[in-house]
């Protein structure tokens with residue numbers, strides 16, 4: 001069996017054994033299926049999006065209100081009846097699995113999908129910065145280009161359809177959030193052109209070493225809004241009232257989370273909340289995230305005065321994040337831009 005998994009203990013450019021403080025197998029307290037035993041599953045707000053198109057105005061307004069309240073109180077919510085067919089999700093997952101099963105050396109070298117392959121955390125300066133995962137972080141502007149797919153010709157059709165469906169949903173939700181703040185629903189149509197957005201395919205290999213290792217280290221998303229499709233394995237946790245709470249997978253739901261740019265633009269009315277993925281000892285996990293992003297020269301202002309943050313462009317924000325990650329090993333994000 002050719003190993004398609006990356007050697008995820010990339011540490012200062014060479015393989016290193018994790019230091020002893022990572023719990024040994026008998027210190028683990030995870031469930032038989034390898035899922036880490038979590039303190040609690042959170043009851044993430046679950047919103048039926050079909051209500052947004054109800055003929056009953058009270059139902060429509062109630063749904064919009066639930067979206068905005070969850071975006072303020074949780075920074076996260078789940079949506080059902082979102083319009084993305086289970087068949088499309090299944091087809092996208094099938095293609096995603098095929099893609100990641102490519103031998104590791106080939107994923108690194110072949111440059112498929114705009115050379116967007118990433119694995120582990122090359123900038124890690126300590127074990128807690130290790131992300132036991134691999135990803136393709138694909139610009140939507142490249143999703144339509146046949147040349148980006150190489151031998152993965154069947155992936156293109158599904159990816160184009162999936163990205164379009166996620167884009168439509170992201171814009172619908174962003175419009176509701178904008179309208180709630182007194183802006184026209186279409187404001188994000190102009191700010192977040194399709195070509196500026198990203199699709200991130202994630203794979204989290206089973207991690208037999210420990211269930212204490214992060215599949216993806218704690219972070220907030222550097223965008224306006226993220227829509228996440230996850231499989232049934234679980235492992236996503238979000239910060240709520242200063243505690244990590246686990247998100248129970250729901251096959252009918254997509255997860256929506258507010259990004260840093262929405263928090264800045266809404267002057268902290270909407271919250272970009274820290275989240276992470278815990279690795280599973282026995283099972284691999286797949287997820288796909290759609291990031292609603294503006295162009296790099298787009299100025300992120302505040303919809304309310306006095307503004308909490310200084311004005312910055314998305315390009316400035318991304319550069320600051322990458323500089324912080326390179327220098328300190330972790331993303332700082334919005335606190336860097338406080339007035």
Ligand SMILES: C=C1C[C@]23C[C@@]1(O)CC[C@H]2[C@@]12CC[C@H](O)[C@@](C)(C(=O)O1)[C@H]2[C@@H]3C(=O)O
Nearest residue numbers: 200217219220221222223291321325330331
């Ligand atoms: C939205 C994103 C921010 C992030 C890249 C990503 O597309 C998804 C994961 C995020 C993360 C988490 C760990 C690190 O802090 C980080 C630098 C990374 O490599 O992946 C951030 C990325 C970022 O903020 O640029």
Ligand SMILES: O=C(O)CCC(=O)C(=O)O
Nearest residue numbers: 200202230236277287289
């Ligand atoms: O895989 C997940 O559940 C979360 C992924 C994530 O946070 C991201 O890609 O930004």
Ligand SMILES: [Fe+2]
Nearest residue numbers: 219220221275
């Ligand atoms: Fe994220």
